[in-house]
Amino acid sequence: MxxxxxxxxxxxxxxxxxxxxxxxxxxxxxxxxxxxxxxxxxSEAELSSARTQAAEALQGMEATHQQCLARQNSMTPPGETDDFYATDCSEFDPIRQDRLPIAADYLPGVFxxxxxxxxxxxxxxxxxxxxxxxxxxxxxxxxxxxxxxxxxxxxxxxxxxxxxxxxxxxxxxxxxxxxxxxxxxxxxxxxxxxxxxxxxxxxxxxxxxxxxxxxxxxxxxxxxxxxxxxxxxxxxxxxxxxxxxxxxxxxxxxxxxxxxxxxDARRPDRLMLSSHIAAWLNGKVRFWDNQLCTSSSGTDPCSGFYSLTWGPSLVVLLVITGGLTVAAFAVFRRRDLL
Amino acid sequence: MSAVIEIEGLRKTFRSVRHGKRVAVDGFDLLVEAGQIHGFLGPNGSGKTTTLRALLGLVRADGGRMTVLGEPSPELLPRVAGRVGAIVESPQFFGNFTGRRTLRLLARAGGVSISRVDEALELVGLRDRGDDRVKGYSLGMKQRLAVASALLKDPRLLILDEPANGLDPAGIREMRDLMRSLAAAGVTVLVSSHILGEIQLICDHVTIISRGRRVAAGRVDEVLAGHDRHEFLVRVAEPERAVDLLHEAELTAAVEGTALVVSGVTDPTVISRVLGEQGLWVGELTPLRPDLESVFLELTGAGEHPSVPRQVDDSALPAGADDAAVIDLDVRGVDA
Structure with missing residues (x-):
């Protein structure tokens, strides 16, 4: 003590x-x-305007999602993707978004x-x-x-x-x-x-x-x-x-x-410490790798995304830090102090 | 008397990629008994500091046996650490701390009563400067603070590596008096120093190390006596004629400057008689007793070629030592 x-x-x-x-x-x-x-x-007017804009933005997202689904189900030929719409319409689904537009997004100068x-x-x-x-x-x-x-x-x-x-x-x-x-x-x-x-x-x-x-x-x-x-x-x-x-x-x-x-190495981001730090902090991070889609057939949807999650990333961070700390103690125990 | 420090066959070799293998201490022995003020001498890079660091567990020895206050070191050193005060080379302190705060910190870390801080400051003459920041201290004041840190524990054994570094003449004298008073109070002191005159004044025992090996050890007067050539300085009116007369009397003599040096004489009246019988009257007859410096220089080979710059690895080996096996070093410059 x-x-x-x-x-x-x-x-x-x-x-x-x-x-x-x-x-x-x-x-x-x-x-x-x-x-x-x-x-x-x-002000009340600013708040009202911001709420309206947020609601419109949400409606716009829903409309885009519906249009994507409609085009995918009926109009897009197999093996061909539209320039605008992705092969996976869920990307536009408001329910699957990380966050939806809110009034605060449309209030400039307001913390x-x-x-x-x-x-x-x-x-x-x-x-x-x-x-x-x-x-x-x-x-x-x-x-x-x-x-x-x-x-x-x-x-x-x-x-x-x-x-x-x-x-x-x-x-x-x-x-x-x-x-x-x-x-x-x-x-x-x-x-x-x-x-x-x-x-x-x-x-x-x-x-x-x-x-x-x-x-x-x-x-x-x-x-x-x-x-x-x-x-x-x-x-x-x-x-x-x-x-x-x-x-x-x-x-x-x-x-x-x-x-x-x-x-053209596959998934290079998983080898970077910064990726694991981001994954640990956020819980999950997604990376895009073109190499992931090179082996998929034309009919299979391939987004090219892969994820790192907090669990494995924490293990990586702990192994590196723990390993170096143990090494430091082991070296210090035997080192000549001149 | 009981042994306070025992070192037998201490060996330490430093290895580094850049400098290769360097033997710093090579089978060194040291015995310090209770109550002694023991001088530890050696040229630069002879292995003094490495020996002290090994004894205090700061450097891992490659071989040999060491005990401090009866406990094997470094294995059981923690048992006796509270009774051993030590400074090794010039310790560094936080420049922003005051001297008093520095000592309080060490006292707290070592479980020593804070009341010892003022006592230690008083002992080393820093009582009135204890509240100054260390960065404002002179080299000598820092050295005093280092000694104070060693005294904090109220030690039974005090190990001081170059305690006179940076001290002015008055400070050196105070340090000498301090060591004497500590020894009188029953503290055993092991002191390494380059100031041989001081060692001769303070110490009752001495060990000399050269290139990692012990070259002399024992009571100071005995070590000096072992190197007494029974020489006398003689001043006469006609030195050359006096040399011839002394040679005829089968004495060894040589002219040195304006005087003669006669060696191998146990009874100096012989010199007076031989010269007086031939009408040469002796003006001065002084015994040339060896001092620690001359013995040190002789044993370590440090004074062999005064006109040639001496390298740290040029020190002498003990008789019979294998020169090729020993490469000395200044350990501070080596990656361990």
């Missing part, structure tokens, strides 16, 4: 951590201020919490992921490089305990900060929506969905934190983690993706 308290003090005293917290507060303040400045409470909460939360999660990765890497990297770990080991000559306490304290602190920041962040925008935007109370489905994204986002923040910590431990320096992240992005996400496209 003493070691945890000491680590907490060291972590909170780090200039880099303080700087990142200030940046987080700054980003939060700027976003909230610009939202507040750019939003107003809609809607229900509509904007997701992108706002994604932005916060992205910042917290960056925060966790950088703080995780610099926390252990600077300590290894400056001799702080050696100093500590002279007092507590138990390597795994010292490193484990550092990681545990780091994860606990980042989690507490992420939970606190995200709750304050969402509450602030909720208040802005109620007082200077489109009011109203979202339903249970909205809160359930937002809560799921929030929970997944927090898991992602913790994984990024552990990843930064593990790579910096393996490389003995903060820059090892930053270099590894930059190298991965350039070499794999950009370079390898290009090569895979050139050689």
């Amino acid at each position: 003493n070691l945890v308290r000491a680590e907490l003090e060291r972590l909170s005293a780090r200039r880099f951590v303080q700087l990142m917290v200030v940046l987080l507060a700054l980003a939060f303040a700027v976003t909230a201020a610009t939202t507040l400045a750019g939003s107003h409470r809609p 809607s919490f229900e509509q904007q909460a997701r992108p706002l939360l994604y932005f916060l999660i992205a910042f917290l992921v960056l925060f966790g990765f950088l703080v995780g890497a610099s926390y252990i990297g600077a300590d290894l490089n400056s001799g702080g770990v050696v100093n500590l080991l002279l007092w507590r000559p138990r390597r795994l305990t010292v490193l484990g306490t550092k990681l545990g304290t780091l994860l606990g602190t980042v989690l507490a900060l992420a939970v606190g920041a995200s709750l304050v962040y969402l509450a602030t925008f909720w208040v802005i929506g109620q007082t200077a935007g489109l009011g109203g109370r979202p339903g249970d489905d909205f809160w359930r969905s937002l809560g799921a994204i929030h929970g997944r986002g927090l898991v992602l923040v913790l994984l990024a934190t552990a990843l930064g910590f593990a790579i910096a431990t393996l490389g003995r320096h903060t820059s090892a983690a930053l270099g590894a992240a930059a190298a991965y992005t350039v070499v794999w996400e950009l370079g390898a993706r290009l090569v895979l496209e050139i050689v």
Whole structure:
């Protein structure tokens, strides 16, 4: 417990951590201020017009779906697709859409919490992921490089305990900060929506969905934190983690993706970490691959889409992070500390 | 007396892709008994810091046996860590922390009473600067803080690697007095230093390491006595004639500057008698006792060619050692 308290003090005293917290507060303040400045409470006339436009948009979607079905059932010859209508009319079915037009879509200059909460939360999660990765890497990297770990080991000559306490304290602190920041962040925008935007109370489905994204986002923040910590431990320096992240992005996400496209590899997106992060956060992501349709016959409908779902993606993320963390502890246990 | 530190046959080889295999410590032995102030000497890259790091569990030894306060190290080092204060090379501290906060943090991590912080600051002379930020400290003040961190635990064994680094003459003297007072209070001190005059003044025992192997060990006066050539500095009016007379009396003598150095003499009155009988009156007759520096330079080969820049791997090996098997290094520059 003493070691945890000491680590907490060291972590909170780090200039880099303080700087990142200030940046987080700054980003939060700027976003909230610009939202507040750019939003107003809609008038009855604006609301009425927006409801009408949303209803018309919905009717338009239904009409398109019906036209597609009619053409598919009676007029389109076998093996031939219309330029406008897809082979699968369900793409136009309003019931199968992720979301339907609502009045808020037609209220420019009016902040809607229900509509904007997701992108706002994604932005916060992205910042917290960056925060966790950088703080995780610099926390252990600077300590290894400056001799702080050696100093500590002279007092507590138990390597795994010292490193484990550092990681545990780091994860606990980042989690507490992420939970606190995200709750304050969402509450602030909720208040802005109620007082200077489109009011109203979202339903249970909205809160359930937002809560799921929030929970997944927090898991992602913790994984990024552990990843930064593990790579910096393996490389003995903060820059090892930053270099590894930059190298991965350039070499794999950009370079390898290009090569895979050139050689017409099947489903290249499933090999990318970014795809699994998106799948984990959203629950599911769809990718299009032309190669999927090359083997299908002309009569079979082939959309060329494939999906990644959160379950397998979480396994991928856990295996990578867990593997690197275990490797970091194994290496640190035997390493000569010079 | 009971052994506080025992090292037998310690071996450590660093391997790296770039630098290949480098033997840092090669069968080194060390014995420090309770109550000693034990000097640990060696040229740069001779393996001193590697030995101390291995003893404290920071470097994995390839072979040998080590015990600290009777417990095998590093396996059972945690059992006695609370009674061992140590600084290895120059420890780094958070620049933004004050000296007092730095010590409080370490005390908390080690389960030591916070009241020890002020005592330790007082002991190293930082009482009035304890609330300054460490980044404003001079090198000597940082070194004092490092020693304070080692003293926090109220240790029974104190291991100090180059504690005089960066200290001014007054600071060196204070450090010497501190070590003496600690030893008087029953603390065993192992101190490595390049300031040989200080070691000779402070330490009662010494171990000298060269290229990873022990080349001398024992009481300081015994080590010095073992290298006493029984030499005397003699000043006379006619040095060349005096040399001839001493040679006729079967004594070894040579002119050095304006004086003579006569060696192998156990009774100095012989010199006075031989020269006086021939009318040469001795103006000065001074015994040339070896000091730790001359013994160190002789044992480590560091002073053999003063006009040629010496490389860190040029140190001497103990008699009978296989030169090809040992390549010394400065471990700080090597990937482990």
